[in-house]
Amino acid sequence: MKGLINSVSLFWQSSIGKKIVVAVTGLLLVGFLVGHMAGNLLLFAGREALNEYAYFLHHMLHGAGIWIARIGLLVSLVLHVFATIALTAQNRAARKERYAHGATQAASRSSRMMIISGLVILAFIIFHILHFTVRIDPELAEMKDAAGHHDVYGMVIKGFGGPVVSLFYVVAITLLCSHLSHGIASIFQTLGLRTRKTAGATRALSWGITVVLWLGFLVIPLTILFGIVKDPGLDAGHSQSAVEASSTSDKH
Amino acid sequence: MNLKLKVWRQAHADDRGTIVDYDAKDIPEEASFLEMIDIVNEQIIEDGGEPIHFDHDCREGICGMCSLNINGVPHSKERGITTCQVHMRKFNDGDTIWIEPFRAKAFPVVKDLVVDRSAFDRIIAAGGYVEVRTGSAVDANSVPIPKDKADAAFDAAACIGCGACVASCKNASAMLFTGAKAAHLNLLPQGEPEKDKRVLAMVRQMDAEGFGNCTNQYECEAACPKEISADVISKLNRDYAIASAREAVS
Structure with a gap:
């Protein structure tokens, strides 16, 4: 047991060990982003579809599912941030005297601002959770649909009504995708999966996922901000929803 | 050709070090980069100064001894060659060239452009x-x-x-x-x-x-x-x- 703990500790202490932790947690977080984006797009399927999906997420495995996911994501995020900050501090220390005349030949702009984009994304995640998960705004917190469930659809449209919040989302998502344009490709390199044969495919996959996420996440605040998607109000299709509401509220 | 050099000078490991300007005059195009520094050093020695110290050995591109960050890039921006294989014809008359040691905490400067x-x-x-x-x-x-x-x-x-x-x-x-x-x-x-x-x-x-x-x-x-x-x-x-x-x- 002592030997095993020693090996794990040596792994964490090493440069490559911490990088592998960053890559694996990054992979889990990218997986979450893909699922999150796909779920978000249910907004375009209407109030019922989105709210039912949200209800399902909150009640899968008798309500335990969402907490398993949340704890997993929180642990991944904490490890990801902790390891990258430790690595960045070492990197800064590895060259005390900077070049008076430096040059860049290969490094992308995104790759050179990973710690900045990462810290802005961290601030955004905190804001986003307070905005739509904790719902510190009581107006958003108390919205119910006809079935008596939390009205995610109405909340999202109301939440993106103002230009300030929507623009912050646009900036944060763009920085997130800048982070991913370097991050996803780096997962393959750090896990040793990038070879001469796979280099092209990993680069294409990395850019593909990044662009899809950028478009998929931004289409929601932008279509709401420009009034393309509007909340028709709970009264639209009222009679049908009212019947469903009475039948579902009986079950609870 | 005539060039302006901005060279890192550092008397010893604990010295603060600074960039010093030099004029490299009448440099033949066919000279290698290290030969160019040799010519500048001859002038410095004639003027009674301390020549610029730099690492070199085979000057054939195979020993790995020469170094130098040239205009921000190790071994200059020419691909696939060492500093000793860089020739002055790759530069233009009147160019300003920055010459710095390889910088890393793990590569401490010994003197001028020489690192350990x-x-x-x-x-x-x-x-x-x-x-x-x-x-x-x-x-x-x-x-x-x-x-x-x-x-x-x-x-x-x-x-x-x-x-x-x-x-x-x-x-x-x-x-x-x-x-x-x-x-x-x-x-x-x-x-x-x-x-x-x-x-x-x-x-x-x-x-x-x-x-x-x-x-x-x-x-x-x-x-x-x-x-x-x-x-x-x-x-x-x-x-x-x-x-x-x-x-x-x-």
Whole structure:
């Protein structure tokens, strides 16, 4: 047991060990982003579809599912941030005297601002959770649909009504995708999966996922901000929803 | 041709150091970069000054001794050559050239442009060898080695240990060097049995020397005078992960 703990500790202490932790947690977080984006797009399927999906997420495995996911994501995020900050501090220390005349030949702009984009994304995640998960705004917190469930659809449209919040989302998502344009490709390199044969495919996959996420996440605040998607109000299709509401509220 | 030089001068390891301007006059186009500094040094000596100190040895591009960050790029922006192989015809009359030492905490400046790269020697001493005597060169093909592996090992073995990868890396990481040296032996039947031990020891020594961590920006690959691919870094990551897992359970 002592030997095993020693090996794990040596792994964490090493440069490559911490990088592998960053890559694996990054992979889990990218997986979450893909699922999150796909779920978000249910907004375009209407109030019922989105709210039912949200209800399902909150009640899968008798309500335990969402907490398993949340704890997993929180642990991944904490490890990801902790390891990258430790690595960045070492990197800064590895060259005390900077070049008076430096040059860049290969490094992308995104790759050179990973710690900045990462810290802005961290601030955004905190804001986003307070905005739509904790719902510190009581107006958003108390919205119910006809079935008596939390009205995610109405909340999202109301939440993106103002230009300030929507623009912050646009900036944060763009920085997130800048982070991913370097991050996803780096997962393959750090896990040793990038070879001469796979280099092209990993680069294409990395850019593909990044662009899809950028478009998929931004289409929601932008279509709401420009009034393309509007909340028709709970009264639209009222009679049908009212019947469903009475039948579902009986079950609870 | 006449050039303006901005050269890092530092009297000794503990000196603060600064950039000093020099005029390089009447430099022949066919002179190499190091010969250009030789000409400037002759003038400095004539004027009673201390010549600019820099590392060099074979001046044939194979020993790995010359260094210099030229206009921000190790061995200049010319691809696939060392500083000694850079010729002045690559510059224009009247150019300003910045000349700095390879910078990394693990490569302390000894004097002017000379840095101490013995951290690389200690990484090799940690595991960049085969423990048993493998004898003199055996007959070709008496030890069968697949062609693709022989080629990959040969590409990795092209590393001359100059340190351009460290100098160009935004984090002063030595992953391209360590990756090349480990891959060179790990790919061959003579080195394969000690693969795990070698990778763990070399990476731990590399970390202990105070090099930074690779952030996959591929500056090293662009600066390497032997054009070693960052594939060796991917392989080092993979080999290290496997070796760590084996170490943890065995």
